[in-house]
Structures are given as structure tokens and as C-alpha cells.
Amino acid sequence: MRSIFIWTCLVATACSDKDVDLEETKQxxxxxxxxxxxxxxxxxxxxxxxxxxxxxxxxxxxxxxxxxxxxxxxxxxxxxxxxxxxxxxxxxxxxxxxxxxxxxxxxxxxxxxxxxxxxxxxxxxxxxxxxxxxxxxxxxxxxxxxxxxSLVSQARNETLAITGPASVNVGDVVTYVMDAKTATNGYEQLVASLTFRTAGFQVLSTASTYSAPPNATNNKIYADACGWDNLPTSPTYRSCIGPEQFAGGKAGGSVRVTYVVKVVGSGTFPLTGLIYDFSGASYHYNANFGTFNLVVTSNAAPTAVNDSFTV
Structure with missing residues (x-):
């Protein structure tokens, strides 16, 4: 709560220290x-x-x-x-x-x-x-x-399933779920996402779960497990510096990502899973990227029909 302090001087003929009251108005x-x-x-x-x-x-x-x-x-x-x-x-x-x-x-x-x-x-x-x-x-x-x-294509990262409606209307709020997998013990850095294009969808929320570490959860698509240095001017830029954000400094295994999105544009939008990571001093992505798709057709919002008539 921020406060604005207003000093009010209560005077009869002159203002002295003892005549001053403090009135606090909160805004x-x-x-x-x-x-x-x-x-x-x-x-x-x-x-x-x-x-x-x-x-x-x-x-x-x-x-x-x-x-x-x-x-x-x-x-x-x-x-x-x-x-x-x-x-x-x-x-x-x-x-x-x-x-x-x-x-x-x-x-x-x-x-x-x-x-x-x-x-x-x-x-x-x-x-x-x-x-x-x-x-x-x-x-x-x-x-x-x-x-x-440079990203290395690897089969150990894989999209397993994408579920959600294949036909939507502009204005709809819908849920999509991607199931995927990584190496059993996960990675120091992991992004598990669906390719929602901003021309068609506004992401309202994401929720991710991982089997490594056990029962791990995340409210983002990005798991910064090891504590990554994102500061370009840092001498340790693009490396793990801690503190660990997930127990053991890795996240992954069996992965599920749930999206709630609002449809904001019409057209045809192929959704594919993108799972990419940093581990072992190199960067990798899922070999089945672009081959496992859910094609979503977004239609313009239905026009209301006025079925009233005048006699």
C-alpha cells in the first residue's frame, strides 16, 4: 500500500508545532x-x-x-x-x-x-x-x-501426442495438451512447447509436468533447471551458474504441457511439438519436429443471425 501523507495545520490565530496533526490518506x-x-x-x-x-x-x-x-x-x-x-x-x-x-x-x-x-x-x-x-x-x-x-537433431527428444480441437472459431478459448519425452533424467535446460503462432492464438496459460525430478511441475514452457546465465554481458553467459531451479539441476523425462489459448486469428495452423535442450555442452531438438502435427483450422467468428421479423 502506498501512502500520501497530508500535513494539516489546525490554527486559531497562529500555527505552532503542537497545533499540527498528521492525517494519513491511503491511495x-x-x-x-x-x-x-x-x-x-x-x-x-x-x-x-x-x-x-x-x-x-x-x-x-x-x-x-x-x-x-x-x-x-x-x-x-x-x-x-x-x-x-x-x-x-x-x-x-x-x-x-x-x-x-x-x-x-x-x-x-x-x-x-x-x-x-x-x-x-x-x-x-x-x-x-x-x-x-x-x-x-x-x-x-x-x-x-x-x-x-547449432541444434543437433536427436530421437531421444520426441513428441508423442498432441490433443485438442482441430476446428475452432475466432474468440474461442480452448485447451491443447502435448505429451513428449526426453532422456530419462532430463536436461539442465529444456523447452517443451507447441508452435502456436501469435497471428492465430494468444496463450493464456501453460502448465508443465515432468517425471524427472519426480512429480516436478512448472507454469512455463521453459525449465531453467540448472540456473542459466542469461545476461549477455556476464563472463559466464550461456552456462549453468545456479542456483538450481529443479532438484538435481535437470528436468524432463516424461513431459506433459497443457496450454489454454484464445483464438485470435483465422487460417490454418499446423501445431507441432518443439522439444529442445542443453546437455553435455551441446544443444539438441526432437528429430520428429514437423512430422508429428495437429493441423488446426481457425474460422472467423460466426455471424449472429437475426431471425426476428416485423409484421
Whole structure:
């Protein structure tokens, strides 16, 4: 609770110290914070850049730590450095009508890496700015960047099932579930996600479970098990520095990720599982990426029919 202190001088003919009372008026305010919720690593296939993933979700969690509702929130993504190989596709803004005290919402943006070997080993910095009504504009931590690594295709990472409706309408709120697997004991870094394009879907929530460590849960698609250094200016950048976020410093095994999404655009959207990781000093992704799909057709919102008539 923030307070505004108003000093009131109660006087008859003159004002003295003993004549002064303190009146405290309390004013509720919204306080918004912005925190990254996705890995800074993206990549291209180590051997054949024409295969494997090239588009990755970059997300932030917006939290209202104040005691009043924030309204008319807009999260805006912007690059702060140049790199022609790393670009945004789809919307650069995500809007939210309101955010209650103590509540959080996630905003995702699609970052695409040009399929060119020269992109590997390069990076591009970005910031997400959240503005609106009833709070001070907030930004994600800086510096922060996406860094392009070489990813090795491996069968030990695998999408096993994707369930959810294949036909939806704009405005629908629907649930999709991906079941996947990794190496039995998991990895120091793990992303297990579905390729929801921001042109068609707004992710409302995610919930992940892992068999390693036993009964582990996560409210993000990114499991920072070992305590990864995401700070580009750090001498230990892109390495495990701790503290561990999951017992044993690894996460994975049998993986289930549950998405709740809102349909925001029409078209045809192939959903495929992307499971990529860091382990043993290298980066890997699931060999069945792009071959195990659920194709979702999103239709424009149905038009209401006026069946009334006048005699």
C-alpha cells in the first residue's frame, strides 16, 4: 500500500508545532513488473538448415504487485540492436483489458531466424515495454537477447501426442495438451512447447509436468533447471551458474504441457511439438519436429443471425 501523507495545520490565530496533526490518506495503486519466461537460446539445425525449427516463442510474464487494478495494458516488443538474420513475425503488441492485484498474464512474440548458416553464433537484443492506465510504464530486464546456436537433431527428444480441437472459431478459448519425452533424467535446460503462432492464438496459460525430478511441475514452457546465465554481458553467459531451479539441476523425462489459448486469428495452423535442450555442452531438438502435427483450422467468428421479423 502506498501512502500520501497530508500535513494539516489546525490554527486559531497562529500555527505552532503542537497545533499540527498528521492525517494519513491511503491511495491504492497498480505496480506492474515484466519478467522473461523463455530461454534466450534459439537455433538452426547443425547439419541442414532447411530442416528443423526456425521460429521460437519469446515471452514475458506481466504481474501486478500493487493493490489496484491496472487497465488497458499493451505489451510491445522491440529489438534494440540490428541483425538481419533475426526478425519478428506476427504481431509486435499484445493487449489486455485489465490486470487485478496479484494477477499475472503472459505475452508471447514469434521470433524467426533466417535459414542461413551465417546466422549461427549471432544474437539480437530486445526489450518488452508494458504501458497502460493506472500504473507506471514497465520494461523487461535489459540487456536481454536471443542467441542462435547449432541444434543437433536427436530421437531421444520426441513428441508423442498432441490433443485438442482441430476446428475452432475466432474468440474461442480452448485447451491443447502435448505429451513428449526426453532422456530419462532430463536436461539442465529444456523447452517443451507447441508452435502456436501469435497471428492465430494468444496463450493464456501453460502448465508443465515432468517425471524427472519426480512429480516436478512448472507454469512455463521453459525449465531453467540448472540456473542459466542469461545476461549477455556476464563472463559466464550461456552456462549453468545456479542456483538450481529443479532438484538435481535437470528436468524432463516424461513431459506433459497443457496450454489454454484464445483464438485470435483465422487460417490454418499446423501445431507441432518443439522439444529442445542443453546437455553435455551441446544443444539438441526432437528429430520428429514437423512430422508429428495437429493441423488446426481457425474460422472467423460466426455471424449472429437475426431471425426476428416485423409484421
Amino acid at each position: 491504492s495503486v497498480a505496480v506492474v513488473s515484466v519478467a522473461p519466461i523463455t530461454w534466450n537460446i534459439v537455433g538452426l539445425d547443425s547439419n541442414d538448415i532447411t530442416t528443423g525449427p526456425s521460429t521460437y516463442p519469446v515471452g514475458v510474464r506481466i504481474t501486478n504487485t500493487g493493490d489496484a487494478t491496472a487497465t488497458n495494458l499493451t505489451a510491445s516488443f522491440a529489438f534494440t540492436t540490428a541483425n538481419s538474420f533475426i526478425n519478428l513475425i506476427g504481431p509486435s503488441t499484445v493487449s489486455f483489458a485489465s490486470l487485478a492485484p496479484g494477477a499475472s498474464v503472459d505475452a508471447y512474440f514469434d521470433v524467426d531466424v533466417t535459414r542461413n548458416n551465417a546466422a549461427k553464433g549471432t544474437a539480437r537484443r530486445y526489450v518488452v515495454t508494458v504501458s497502460g492506465t493506472g500504473f507506471t510504464t514497465a520494461t523487461s530486464p535489459t540487456p536481454r537477447e536471443v542467441f542462435v546456436e
